[in-house]
Amino acid sequence: MIYKRITIGSKFFYWSLILVLMTLPFPKYNINSFSIIICFIFWLLHNQWKVKFGNLKKHFLFFLLLSSLFWIALIGLTYTQDVNEGLKKLQQKIPFVLFPLIFLSINFNKRDINFLFKYFSYSVVLASLFALAKACYFKFNNLGNFFYYDQLSIVLDKHTTYYSLFTVLSILYFTNEILKKKIGNSIKEIIFIAFLFLMLYFLSVRISIVSLICAFFILIFNNKISKKKRIGFLLVTVTTFFIYLTPNFQQRFNAEAPNGAEISDVELRRVHWLSVVETIFDNNLFFGAGTGDGHFNLYKVYKENNFESGYVHKYNAHNQFLEIVLYFGLLGLFIFMFMFYILLKKNIEHANNFETAIIVVFLIFMSTESILERHSGIVLFAYLMSALL
Secondary structure, eight states: OGGGOOSHHHHHHHHHHHHHHHHTTSSOHHHHHHHHHHHHHHHHHSSOHHHHHHHHHHTHHHHHHHTHHHHHHHHHGGGOSOHHHHHHHHHHTTHHHHHHHHHTTSOOOHHHHHHHHHHHHHHHHHHHHHHHHHHHHHHHTTSOOOOSHHHHHHHHTSOHHHHHHHHHHHHHHHHHHHHTSOGGGOHHHHHHHHHHHHHHHHHTOHHHHHHHHHHHHHHHHTSOOOHHHHHHHHHHHHHHHHHHTSHHHHTSOOOBOTTSOBOOHHHHHHHHHHHHHHHHHHSOTTTOSOTTTTTHHHHHHHHHTTOHHHHHHTOOOSSHHHHHHHHHHHHHHHHHHHHHHHHHHHHHHTTOHHHHHHHHHHHHHHTTSOGGGSHHHHHHHHHHHHHHO
């Protein structure tokens, strides 16, 4: 395991690898970016190059697959009009090359993955405690209520959807640990899960509850656990569903149509996604608009369809699969979906239920959010998918 590596160079490298995940939930991206740079430097010094090249050669097809989002973005630069924007997008996608390069060139196993998740989950708990402490301070000093959705994102310094993704993955880790132990030995994990559920309630991101319920079913029905534990976790799953029905979740959206009338979330999504699909057909359907031009026509279509909030706030597609098609067409979508197919296939074949649940969570979140449009989503996805494969 990671903590049993004996050489000093290896210890520095593996702790730098852990540091990348640990800094992700905390405010300010520059700390996490610095951690990634440190990790890469220690990777250069870790182990012999002959060993790295040997491992990479053995996993070269997997490396190409995981890094494909960078390569198609590089190709997309050749036919984009806004090259400057394209270069910014390409720079964002460097983790898609970096983390497959790191993980597929070292000897890494399932127990190491568990160790990484342990520290990531603890850091999410700690970052959540800091955020709620700040919210309490503001509340007690009559400086405002920062306990709900968009206000909570201010004290977190993270988009609530991305932070809810961190929270869901942490809950899954602690749940998986409970499944491996006796309930009496899992008091710490139960307390952490209860606290993180409270955090999910404050975040009020509905897709987090949907993904968590699906992931719970994967963990519960694919593990050799006692009947009592299965019943207990079924009750937790049902309770999770009732959290979804609470006013905090149901009243999060207060959208309005152009004439000022209230509009449901379903109707809002319909207008939003129809505009995205319309833009897709206006672009090159097979290759997309290119790395810098994916959103260029989208905002025009928002305006034409009277989707004023989308036009004013320059919304992205809010669906990662549609986002891929906007930029890189059906070819890009095929490559993206093939990546998920391989990830799911490999983990299902090896009965990696926890890892399979993680992949399913990403798939569900991507149905309502363009996860790979922000630093948090790109780093987390590239890092974890590389580790899982």
